[in-house]
Amino acid sequence: MSLSSSSAASLQRMRMFDKIPSAEEFISEIEPLNVPAVFSGCIKNWKAFSQWNPSNGGLDYLQEKAGSSTVEAMLSQQAPVFYGDIRSHERVSLPFSTFIGYCKDNLCDRCDGEDSFLESKKHTPTESHTGQFEFPEQIYLAQVPILNIECTEKVQLECLREDVEMPPFLESKTISSINLWMNSAQSRSSTHYDPHHNLLCIVSGCKQVVLWPPSACPFLYPRPIYGEASNHSTLDLDEPNFCAHPRAEHSDEYSQKIILHGGDALFIPEGWYHQVDSETLTIAVNFWWRSDMMSGLSDHMDSYYLRRILRRLIDKEMNQLLHLPSLVDDKIDGNQSDQPKTRVPGGVQLRQMSVLHEMDQLAVSALQKLVSLVHERVNPNQPVNSTPANNLAVEGKDESNEIMKPDLFNLKDDPVALLLWTLQPLALRCVLLAMAHNFPRTLEALILLVLSPVGAEVLTRKFEEMDQLIGEEDRSQFYQIFYGVFDNQIAAMDALLNGKESFARQAFKNVLDQYLGVHFDGSKPLVK
Numbered sequence: 001m002s003l004s005s006s007s008a009a010s011l012q013r014m015r016m017f018d019k020i021p022s023a024e025e026f027i028s029e030i031e032p033l034n035v036p037a038v039f040s041g042c043i044k045n046w047k048a049f050s051q052w053n054p055s056n057g058g059l060d061y062l063q064e065k066a067g068s069s070t071v072e073a074m075l076s077q078q079a080p081v082f083y084g085d086i087r088s089h090e091r092v093s094l095p096f097s098t099f100i101g102y103c104k105d106n107l108c109d110r111c112d113g114e115d116s117f118l119e120s121k122k123h124t125p126t127e128s129h130t131g132q133f134e135f136p137e138q139i140y141l142a143q144v145p146i147l148n149i150e151c152t153e154k155v156q157l158e159c160l161r162e163d164v165e166m167p168p169f170l171e172s173k174t175i176s177s178i179n180l181w182m183n184s185a186q187s188r189s190s191t192h193y194d195p196h197h198n199l200l201c202i203v204s205g206c207k208q209v210v211l212w213p214p215s216a217c218p219f220l221y222p223r224p225i226y227g228e229a230s231n232h233s234t235l236d237l238d239e240p241n242f243c244a245h246p247r248a249e250h251s252d253e254y255s256q257k258i259i260l261h262g263g264d265a266l267f268i269p270e271g272w273y274h275q276v277d278s279e280t281l282t283i284a285v286n287f288w289w290r291s292d293m294m295s296g297l298s299d300h301m302d303s304y305y306l307r308r309i310l311r312r313l314i315d316k317e318m319n320q321l322l323h324l325p326s327l328v329d330d331k332i333d334g335n336q337s338d339q340p341k342t343r344v345p346g347g348v349q350l351r352q353m354s355v356l357h358e359m360d361q362l363a364v365s366a367l368q369k370l371v372s373l374v375h376e377r378v379n380p381n382q383p384v385n386s387t388p389a390n391n392l393a394v395e396g397k398d399e400s401n402e403i404m405k406p407d408l409f410n411l412k413d414d415p416v417a418l419l420l421w422t423l424q425p426l427a428l429r430c431v432l433l434a435m436a437h438n439f440p441r442t443l444e445a446l447i448l449l450v451l452s453p454v455g456a457e458v459l460t461r462k463f464e465e466m467d468q469l470i471g472e473e474d475r476s477q478f479y480q481i482f483y484g485v486f487d488n489q490i491a492a493m494d495a496l497l498n499g500k501e502s503f504a505r506q507a508f509k510n511v512l513d514q515y516l517g518v519h520f521d522g523s524k525p526l527v528k
Contacts, residue, residue: 026169034269042265048163053204067097079138085229102136137185147178181284191233191275196288198268205282214271216254218514225516317507408452417455425466440485456499
């Protein structure tokens with residue numbers, strides 16, 4: 001058994017156990033963490049472990065015990081990869097004895113040094129007149145039920161149940177299904193997650209499992225939530241198209257890899273993406289059961305939890321859109337370290353902040369740059385002098401020449417928002433007060449004409465930070481001066497709120513794309 005992982009997943013590294021935990025230990029210390037765990041030698045006492053191994057006559061044993069059963073198998077023209085999407089494979093029924101025959105033929109070919117599998121990839125599988133497939137290496141027994149409490153009539157290999165023992169730490173769980181996984185040739189299950197907790201047990205052979213935590217979902221480009229096989233990734237991880245899927249470049253940073261051998265078991269928590277590669281003639285059994293969290297969800301709370309989770313993801317995405325670590329050290333502090341964080345006498349200080357020659361040089365520089373940016377946006381062909389005489393007029397603008405607000409959502413694309421971002425809250429207060437006193441129409445143009453969605457989000461966040469640093473009297477006076485510039489104060493507030501909502505709407509669209517595989521077009525739903 002070997003394990004590798006990246007540093008990005010260090011906080012969620014899978015755990016390794018040489019000793020099988022008790023039911024109490026599993027319930028209290030392992031399962032609640034929702035982190036994969038490997039149990040070495042977990043199933044070596046199974047009858048299946050000693051009797052099913054193809055190298056020790058296991059195929060004859062399975063032929064005799066279950067050969068008369070009919071099983072449903074996956075048939076894929078894209079083998080060795082087997083995709084969960086039903087458009088990419090067929091479900092075919094065949095006698096279990098027929099599949100065992102394919103395994104025996106492959107075992108003989110391996111002994112003879114032939115590699116019929118590679119040859120078979122060049123052809124399309126066809127069914128012969130005898131009901132057998134010409135290229136059986138493209139057949140995979142995936143999720144063949146040994147036990148299924150929800151649909152007992154679909155259980156195809158119940159006769160193998162006595163060879164499989166319930167791991168002691170799962171004895172208190174209500175197992176929903178036990179399934180057989182068996183391949184005659186090399187195979188890969190495409191990247192996906194399961195809606196249940198999963199214990200994957202290797203009876204014989206070897207499997208390599210690559211895992212990603214649920215948080216890596218955006219980097220794996222999930223299929224649309226409303227579509228078939230919505231729990232699968234759309235990526236070709238061997239040859240990813242980074243032009244079509246740029247976030248995929250970071251997928252390896254979140255991955256962990258484990259190689260499992262006969263006797264090992266891997267706990268895969270619900271929601272963890274995994275890609276499984278199986279060597280030739282590998283046999284595995286898995287157990288699925290519902291997590292306590294999902295079992296405890298009440299239907300009448302679904303809409304609430306959905307809204308809470310979406311809101312949390314939207315907030316996280318908004319923070320990601322604003323996250324520029326390289327700018328942290330470049331913020332203009334405006335001597336903020338010398339400014340008190342408690343209430344200070346407001347009137348005199350606010351008046352001083354509006355006088356240009358009494359401002360800090362860094363604040364003056366920021367003011368000049370901000371005024372210049374506003375003028376360049378509103379009057380791009382006119383030179384700018386950052387003096388009170390050079391003040392924009394917003395009133396009476398010809399509607400035919402109305403300035404279109406920039407529809408920007410990334411901080412790096414908007415120089416105005418970027419400048420606001422680099423200013424510390426108290427330095428920004430000083431700049432805005434100076435604008436209100438010396439360039440009132442330019443301030444009005446900034447809010448009503450120039451400020452983009454990301455700019456509105458940055459400015460209102462700075463206001464919130466500012467409110468935490470100054471007293472109630474100062475806050476009241478600041479906002480009176482700031483909004484007093486506008487002939488229509490309600491319009492100014494609406495401009496800021498509309499910008500914030502537009503920014504949040506874009507974050508919502510990103511969440512739909514990254515986590516649900518849905519591209520939002522803004523059309524209204526049909527009304528019943």
